[in-house]
Amino acid sequence: xxxxxxxxxxxxxxxxxxxxxxxxxxxxxxxxxxxxxxxxxxxxxxxxxxxxxxxxxxxxxxxxxxxxxxxxxxxxxxxxxxxxxxxxxxxxxxxxxxxxxxxxxxxxxxxxxxxxxxxxxxxxxxxxxxxxxxxxxxxxxxxxxxxxxxxxxxxxxxxxxxxxxxxxxxxxxxxxxxxxxxxxxxxxxxxxxxxxxxxxxxxxxxxxxxxxxxxxxxxxxxxxxxxxxxxxxxxxxxxxxxxxxxxxxxxxxxxxxxxxxxxxxxxxxxxxxxxxxxxxxxxxxxxxxxxxxxxxxxxxxxxxxxxxxxxxxxxxxxxxxxxxxxxxxxxxxxxxxxxxxxxxxxxxxxxxxxxxxxxxxxxxxxxxxxxxxxx
Numbered sequence: 001x002x003x004x005x006x007x008x009x010x011x012x013x014x015x016x017x018x019x020x021x022x023x024x025x026x027x028x029x030x031x032x033x034x035x036x037x038x039x040x041x042x043x044x045x046x047x048x049x050x051x052x053x054x055x056x057x058x059x060x061x062x063x064x065x066x067x068x069x070x071x072x073x074x075x076x077x078x079x080x081x082x083x084x085x086x087x088x089x090x091x092x093x094x095x096x097x098x099x100x101x102x103x104x105x106x107x108x109x110x111x112x113x114x115x116x117x118x119x120x121x122x123x124x125x126x127x128x129x130x131x132x133x134x135x136x137x138x139x140x141x142x143x144x145x146x147x148x149x150x151x152x153x154x155x156x157x158x159x160x161x162x163x164x165x166x167x168x169x170x171x172x173x174x175x176x177x178x179x180x181x182x183x184x185x186x187x188x189x190x191x192x193x194x195x196x197x198x199x200x201x202x203x204x205x206x207x208x209x210x211x212x213x214x215x216x217x218x219x220x221x222x223x224x225x226x227x228x229x230x231x232x233x234x235x236x237x238x239x240x241x242x243x244x245x246x247x248x249x250x251x252x253x254x255x256x257x258x259x260x261x262x263x264x265x266x267x268x269x270x271x272x273x274x275x276x277x278x279x280x281x282x283x284x285x286x287x288x289x290x291x292x293x294x295x296x297x298x299x300x301x302x303x304x305x306x307x308x309x310x311x312x313x314x315x316x317x318x319x320x321x322x323x324x325x326x327x328x329x330x331x332x333x334x335x336x337x338x339x340x341x342x343x344x345x346x347x348x349x350x351x352x353x354x355x356x357x358x359x360x361x362x363x364x365x366x367x368x369x370x371x372x373x374x375x
Contacts, residue, residue, distance in 0.1 A: 178212035201232030
């Protein structure tokens, strides 16, 4: 008699065969993503298909958290994982441990996706960036306390201006938690509020080593900083998303130090030259003003002499006119002014009376007289 199995027994038997097969436990499948569904739990469900077939896939939250890019429908990928049976439905499916874009690296795709996202939000716009202060008193440095970057910055800063205050905010610059550590340090320096500018950076390394400066949490911390930030990550050829969001990019940490720590000796020479130029300008202005004042004084004196001569001529003319109409001029010709007792001029002889007292005035004096006889 043929043995009879239950559905559960058959599914269990098939699942065991699939799970113990060496080939099926370490598969790489290339295909196009379709029916992508991201569950609130963090799990991701999708199908992989080619021109003639498809297979159901699941990727649990513990694996999706490690993705460096955002999968999308229609994207061609290489999936790594194992084939097994989902006993409840009796369907086999592919349990994905890792995804990589086909034809392009995951990190490169993640970089492109985040650049597009942040650019669309305006985080790269020049209009939102803060100017770098030319003469900062306090510089905050966010980097590893043991890396080459901090040594280079301290060396340059001490040589250029030992009076500049340097504050180190130590962080991890690579590794799983580095981006969160960097974002925390940026926020803390802003909360402290005493720094004039921030240098954010590290020395060179591989793309993976620099990846903390390509993560969204780092980019958004830079964008919300009220203090100007200079991104100084890696070498000149290294480009990170931090460079795009920061207020300024320096090719290296050394270049960043040269940018923000002003050369004390150079500034002293510039001040001396400015002082000398100012003195020359002041002396030149004084000489010009003196020459102008002297010219104006000569012109004013000339105008005054001319005006005085005009007024003198007018005065002479008026004096001559007054002399012609003045009674004193008549007196000089032998005439006298006759006044009655009230001081009124006597204009007619017939108005006089006998024995009337009169006052007679000449140019050199006056006398009193009396009318003796009236003809």
